[in-house]
Amino acid sequence: MWVQRVIELTGWEPLGISVDWAAIEGELGVPLPADYKELYEAFGGGVFSDSLYFLGRDEGPAFDFLTQWRVSLSVDQDNNLGSHCAVEPYAIYAPGGKGLVEWGSTEWADEYFWLIDAQRPGEYLVLARSNDVGAWHQYDISTSEFLYRVLADADFQPFGIAQYDLGTVFRPGSGDPFDGQPL
Template sequence: MWVQRVIELTGWEPLGICVDWAAIEAELGVPLPADYKELYEAFGGGVFSDSVYFLGRDEGRGAFDFLKQWRADLSVDQDSKLGDVSAVEPYAIYAPGGKGLVEWGSTEWADEYCWLIDAQQPGEYPVLARSHDVGGWHRYDMSTSEFLYRILADADFQPFGIAHYDLGTTFEPGSGDPVEGQPL
């Protein structure tokens, strides 16, 4: 329902990207939210309303590539040269079999959108969001697509809603077009 609302809101024609979810989820060690998979297959990676970055698939530069971002975040979070401090405190970046954050979106204002994933509780994906202007993490017990819709369409969805800026509700895909029928 919420994925369809995002599609209608943006006037986007779903891409129907073919994704090897088994390989992605095997690397992560947990299944991903079903509605995120629908968003990913419909949009790939790119930018909503010129300001909300959605990580999906970006075969060009990889700027919007979900797995590439997660691997980079995990590498930095686990780098012993940087000490025990995590960029997502009081959490850590999710590592297979553990509990932590996986980023799926952000904004040009440095807001971050993540899931709190616990391998011991697969199927639960609260959205955690942080704005550097407001500080601290905010928890939302709603689907990825509902959170995204509310950001784009609900002017009262504070502190993360952008509808009050009147930026329009567009989607611009990341670099590189998906190769028809090719799995990620």
């Protein structure tokens, strides 16, 4: 239902990307949310409303979900960087453990994650933080509902971007990691 609402909101023609979910989920050690998989297959990776970066599948690393997760996990586990973690008080999810996996962000440094616990597969709380506010916000809603509310609900604060009248267009990722996008 919410995936279809995002598709209708953006006027997007679903791509129907074929995905080897067994390989992706095997690497993660947990299944991903069903609605995220639908979004991933419909959109790939790219930018909503010229400001919200959605990690899905891309030819380059900029919008590729697994590439971004691998980089975050590597940095989080690098002892040479000290004990500071970019997602405190959490950690980046490591297979078999509990932690955060990023699936989106904005040009304003808002970040969108799932809190994944390998001992509780199928539970996907959305955790988000705004650069302006800094505190973590927890949502017990689906990825696609969260995405829809960010794009369409100006009152969905502090994350709603509809108030800025940016439109609701989706642009696929370019594959170029040096175009000012995430990585």
